[in-house]
Amino acid sequence: MKKYFYLAVLLLGSWAAQAQKDNSQQYLLNQIDKKYQDYCQVARQIWGFAELGYQESKSSALLKETLQKSGFQIQSNAANIPTAFVASYGSGKPIIGILAEYDALPGLSQDSVPVQKPLKEGASGHGCGHNLFGTASVAAAIALKDWMIQTKQAGTIRLYGTPAEEGGGGKVFMARSGLFDDVDAILHWHPGTSNNASATTCLAVKSGLFRFYGKTAHAAAAPDRGRSALDGVEAMNYMVNLMREHVPEKSRIHYVITKGGLAANVVPDYAEVEYVVRHPDVEETEKIWDRVVEAAKGAAQGTGTRMEVEVQSGLFNLLPNETLSKVMDASLQKVGGVIYTPAEMEFATKLRESFEGKVAPLSEAATVQPFKMGYFPASTDVGDVSWLVPTAGLSTATWVPGTAAHTWQATAADGMSIGFKGMSNAAKIIALSGAQLFSNPAIIKQAKEELSKRRGAEFQYKPLIGFEMKPPLDFRKNAVVTK
Numbered sequence: 001m002k003k004y005f006y007l008a009v010l011l012l013g014s015w016a017a018q019a020q021k022d023n024s025q026q027y028l029l030n031q032i033d034k035k036y037q038d039y040c041q042v043a044r045q046i047w048g049f050a051e052l053g054y055q056e057s058k059s060s061a062l063l064k065e066t067l068q069k070s071g072f073q074i075q076s077n078a079a080n081i082p083t084a085f086v087a088s089y090g091s092g093k094p095i096i097g098i099l100a101e102y103d104a105l106p107g108l109s110q111d112s113v114p115v116q117k118p119l120k121e122g123a124s125g126h127g128c129g130h131n132l133f134g135t136a137s138v139a140a141a142i143a144l145k146d147w148m149i150q151t152k153q154a155g156t157i158r159l160y161g162t163p164a165e166e167g168g169g170g171k172v173f174m175a176r177s178g179l180f181d182d183v184d185a186i187l188h189w190h191p192g193t194s195n196n197a198s199a200t201t202c203l204a205v206k207s208g209l210f211r212f213y214g215k216t217a218h219a220a221a222a223p224d225r226g227r228s229a230l231d232g233v234e235a236m237n238y239m240v241n242l243m244r245e246h247v248p249e250k251s252r253i254h255y256v257i258t259k260g261g262l263a264a265n266v267v268p269d270y271a272e273v274e275y276v277v278r279h280p281d282v283e284e285t286e287k288i289w290d291r292v293v294e295a296a297k298g299a300a301q302g303t304g305t306r307m308e309v310e311v312q313s314g315l316f317n318l319l320p321n322e323t324l325s326k327v328m329d330a331s332l333q334k335v336g337g338v339i340y341t342p343a344e345m346e347f348a349t350k351l352r353e354s355f356e357g358k359v360a361p362l363s364e365a366a367t368v369q370p371f372k373m374g375y376f377p378a379s380t381d382v383g384d385v386s387w388l389v390p391t392a393g394l395s396t397a398t399w400v401p402g403t404a405a406h407t408w409q410a411t412a413a414d415g416m417s418i419g420f421k422g423m424s425n426a427a428k429i430i431a432l433s434g435a436q437l438f439s440n441p442a443i444i445k446q447a448k449e450e451l452s453k454r455r456g457a458e459f460q461y462k463p464l465i466g467f468e469m470k471p472p473l474d475f476r477k478n479a480v481v482t483k
Contacts, residue, residue, distance in 0.1 A: 024151060025334070028431045031143040032424060039139045039427070040420045042066060046131035047112075047415040050104040050124040052476040053164030056083045059102040059131075060161055063138050067159060070142045078161070079177040081471050084170060085161040086179060089145045094444055095156040096434050097180065097389065098141050099188035099382065101165045102134035106476065110408040112415035114350035118408070125411040128166065129191025129398050132414055132423040136189065139423075140430035144438075147431070153438050158183065162381070164475075169313045171381035173471045175388055176463050183389045184444050185324060185437050188382055189426040191414065192395030193360065193403055196369040197332045197429070199325035199392070203252065203278040204285040204317040205379040206464050210236060210296045213306040216269045226267030227304040230260050233271045235299035236307075240275075240292055247288055252278035252377070274312075278379060282316050286464065312472060314464020316383035319454055320373060323447040324392030324433075329371045331432035337366040338397045338421045347418065348400040351409055359402030365418075366397075384463065387455055390447035394429060398422030 032039075046059045060083040064074050067087040078084040108125035109118040119125075126132075141159040148157065160179070164170040180186070212233050217226030237255060244253060255275045261268030275292055279285040293309055300307035340348060340362070348362055385391055398419040403409045413419045437444055 024147065024435065025432055027150060028143050028147050028435060029428050031146050032139055032427050032431065035139065036424055039135050039424070042138070043131050043135040043420060043423055044415060046102055046134060047126050050109065050126055051102075052106060052124050053103040053166055053168035053170070054081065054083060054471065054473045055476060056102050056163050059083075059134065060085060060163065063100065063102065063134055063161060066138055067141065070145060072141070072145070072159065078179060079174045079471070081163060081170060081173060081473070083161070083163040084174060087141065087159040087161070088156060089141075090148060090154070090156040092154055092156060094184040094438060094441065095158060095182055096144075096437050097158045097160055097183045097186045098137045098430060098434070099160050099162055099171070099186060099385070100134040100137035101130040101162055103130055103164050103166050103168070105166055105406055108406065108408060108411050110411035112412050114347050114412060116354065116408050125408070126414045127406045127408065127411045129410060129414045129419060130165065132191050132398055132419050132426075133189065134161070136423040136427040137430065139427035140434065143427065143431040144434045147435055148438070155438050157434065165381055167313060168472060168475055169315055169381045169465065170471070172315060172384045172463055172465060175384045175461070176467065180385055180388050185447060186385055186389045186391040187324075187328070187430050187433055188391070188393040189430060190393060190395050191398035191410075191419065191422060193397055193399045193401045194364050194369050195332060195337045195367065195394075195396050195425070197325055197329035197392070197394035198369070198372045198374040199320035199322045200374040200376055201280065201318045201320050202376050202383065203280055203379045204282040204315060204383065204464070205276060205278045206285055206289045206311065206314040207274065207276040208309055208311040208313075209258070209272050209274050211272045211308045211310070212270070212300060214267065214269045214304070217267045219265045219267050223267065228267050229271035229305050230268045231303040232299050232305040232307060233257055233260065233273045235303055236273065236296045239295040239299060243291060243295065248279060248284060250280050251284070251288055252276075253288070253292070280317055280375070282464070311465055311469060312475065315379050315381050316387050316464070318380065318383045319386040319391070319451070321386070321390045321392055321447055321450055322373065323443060323450050324390050326371065327436050327443060328392045328394050328429060328433050331429040331436070332368055332394055334432060335425050335428045337368055338418070338425060339366050340418070344418050347416070351400050351412065352402055354409060355402050362401055364397065364401040387459070388461060390444070390451045392433070394426070396422040396426045396429070
């Protein structure tokens with residue numbers, strides 16, 4: 001009898017522990033559901049602000065105000081960036097960080113309707129869903145704060161307001177300044193067309209401007225007295241295009257001539273070209289970039305011009321953390337995908353008329369993708385953070401399946417209920433995952449061990465932008481085009 005008594009006690013204890021865990025998780029979900037309409041309003045306001053990188057004054061202020069009202073301490077002007085901030089609640093270890101983005105893109109103004117209809121021709125718009133990104137991250141941080149109070153959980157929750165992800169590399173400057181040095185784990189997410197928490201990596205990237213200086217002259221009467229800066233740019237482009245045959249297969253090199261002269265009958269004394277170099281490996285990216293610089297030097301020498309190069313951005317590839325990603329995946333499995341109402345189904349069906357080719361079925365929005373080790377051929381400034389702190393992210397179906405990022409179709413969904421539903425799901429998943437990390441120090445220990453193994457014992461963080469470059473606060477100043 002005594003044996004069965006002890007077994008019953010163990011079972012009851014197990015059931016009680018599971019019930020407590022279920023109640024704790026439900027509490028987090030309820031906290032986000034209770035404030036759903038409030039968060040929709042915040043996301044819609046930021047969608048309307050549509051502020052470009054390093055110009056997100058209103059967006060940043062709104063998120064800070066929302067956090068401050070919920071008891072967070074705010075550090076503004078983080079890393080000497082006016083629109084960057086760190087919001088903190090609690091004290092001591094563990095320290096769990098959540099990333100928030102809120103910058104828009106140039107030229108993607110669009111009403112929240114399923115046909116192309118710019119709110120203002122040439123204006124900016126949230127075609128990558130960062131209005132949802134920032135809001136969901138704030139919602140998750142506030143829910144975790146409330147949960148910490150209810151459960152008397154020790155530790156610190158930090159929300160990092162990170163500007164200018166779209167080309168400005170805001171997180172790199174924040175990482176370089178040491179803002180993540182004491183953090184135990186970082187959680188983030190991104191809007192998308194599906195629900196996926198796989199451990200992924202991506203491309204490292206380095207970019208910059210090559211400026212060529214020559215001499216003006218009358219192009220017909222005295223061409224011998226001129227030295228064409230445009231010739232320098234074109235010679236560089238030709239050599240780099242030849243170089244493509246002799247770089248690793250997964251490399252990506254893109255360029256655009258940003259200035260090429262003012263008149264055809266005047267030999268241009270100034271021209272510039274912007275280059276972007278990518279590769280899955282950081283060191284290989286640096287090597288290819290150095291070869292591009294050498295091509296520019298040769299072009300200047302061959303055309304009798306002078307060349308200067310200005311590095312504008314450099315991002316590490318994402319370092320996946322399978323330990324943390326599996327925690328995120330478990331939370332995603334619990335929350336599930338996005339279920340459309342009849343009105344949302346009508347919106348989605350109409351929007352898809354603008355797509356070309358074969359696209360995923362609408363049912364993908366409600367489906368959770370299987371976990372795997374993945375790769376996507378783009379870049380993000382989360383990469384630098386992931387080499388310093390164990391980091392995991394996910395995507396949720398904020399866009400109609402088949403939508404490409406950085407399009408008017410994405411902007412449309414980001415400003416209405418389809419986007420808001422995916423946003424709410426992301427907040428719940430991050431909150432559940434954060435609670436798991438607070439409650440299970442062993443997971444954090446394992447994630448840190450994985451990070452050390454993946455980056456190697458000799459790793460020392462050296463940002464691709466170097467240690468002297470200042471945040472390019474005006475890099476989007478000429479991005480708005482009016483028609």
